[in-house]
Amino acid sequence: MKSKMKIQLPVILLLGFFVFAASQFQTDAGAGDFKYVGVDKCAGACHKGESKGNQLEIWKDSKHAQAYNTLLSAVSDSIAKAWGSGTSAAETPQCLKCHVLGKDIVESELTETFDKTQGVQCETCHGAGSEYKKLSIMKDKNAAIENGLIIPPDNEAFCKGCHNSESPFYKEFNYEENWAKIKHPAPEK
Numbered sequence: 001m002k003s004k005m006k007i008q009l010p011v012i013l014l015l016g017f018f019v020f021a022a023s024q025f026q027t028d029a030g031a032g033d034f035k036y037v038g039v040d041k042c043a044g045a046c047h048k049g050e051s052k053g054n055q056l057e058i059w060k061d062s063k064h065a066q067a068y069n070t071l072l073s074a075v076s077d078s079i080a081k082a083w084g085s086g087t088s089a090a091e092t093p094q095c096l097k098c099h100v101l102g103k104d105i106v107e108s109e110l111t112e113t114f115d116k117t118q119g120v121q122c123e124t125c126h127g128a129g130s131e132y133k134k135l136s137i138m139k140d141k142n143a144a145i146e147n148g149l150i151i152p153p154d155n156e157a158f159c160k161g162c163h164n165s166e167s168p169f170y171k172e173f174n175y176e177e178n179w180a181k182i183k184h185p186a187p188e189k
């Protein structure tokens with residue numbers, strides 16, 4: 001009995017490790033399927049102009065398009081320093097999180113067309129677009145969602161993921177007012 005236990009325990013541990021390793025691998029593979037491609041890939045051909053609803057134009061005129069550039073100022077550097085960062089604001093992950101993707105920038109999730117200097121961009125709110133940008137997928141909303149497209153289910157809560165008191169310039173966020181400044185609906189068909 002005792003000797004049997006001795007064999008079983010390592011076997012169980014080993015099996016456990018494989019199950020764990022496999023699940024880790026799957027998660028990584030899943031996340032790696034969708035990569036950030038940048039504004040030009042979303043709006044270069046499709047999401048611009050009157051007939052589509054001027055998504056590119058509305059975004060370009062919004063402060064979101066300037067969110068990275070904002071970090072390049074002396075004021076930003078001094079806030080970063082006050083937050084204990086040893087680098088410039090534009091290299092400080094805590095600042096970049098809200099001023100670019102809404103999460104940490106991970107090199108392996110970017111394609112070469114992605115441009116962090118475009119700040120809070122289409123994919124910040126709509127998810128990494130490498131798969132759903134394909135026309136065959138994009139024309140079917142459900143397929144697009146299965147392939148990484150995000151349409152925030154609760155806009156106000158979504159905005160407050162960044163528009164909150166963690167922001168060094170936080171002012172109370174009025175959803176109606178702010179959404180009116182950036183909304184960009186597709187035209188009624």
Ligand code: HEC
Pocket residue numbers: 063064066067068070097098099100101102103120124125155158159160161162163175177178179180181182
């Ligand atoms: C990933 C983080 C993030 C999310 C999510 C986000 N924002 Fe922002 N937003 C910012 C940042 C950063 C700025 C400041 C940009 C700058 O001035 O450099 C900003 C600025 C703005 C401004 C300009 C404010 C002004 O003073 O004129 C408006 C309007 C705005 N956001 C609306 C929204 C709305 C509406 C939503 C939700 C649908 C939203 N934002 C979601 C990060 C975000």
Ligand code: HEC
Pocket residue numbers: 039042043047055056059064120121122123124125126151152155184185186
């Ligand atoms: C700050 C977040 C944010 C940014 C940046 C942003 N969007 Fe949106 N977008 C939204 C939200 C929220 C909606 C509205 C979803 C709803 O109606 O409930 C939306 C709606 C849309 C729609 C309409 C979907 C529909 O079915 O009517 C399109 C198309 C779209 N966005 C494309 C873009 C493109 C292209 C860009 C970049 C040029 C962009 N968005 C940038 C948050 C954002």
Ligand code: HEC
Pocket residue numbers: 070071075076077079080083089092094095096097098099161162163164165166167168169170171
């Ligand atoms: C929790 C998200 C968040 C974090 C973290 C964050 N910001 Fe922002 N930042 C915002 C939002 C949202 C705005 C728009 C003003 C507001 O808060 O309503 C903004 C505005 C600014 C502005 C003012 C832009 C203008 O002209 O009005 C500066 C400068 C700035 N942030 C720098 C930084 C720096 C530097 C860091 C890091 C030390 C940082 N932010 C971290 C979300 C954030």
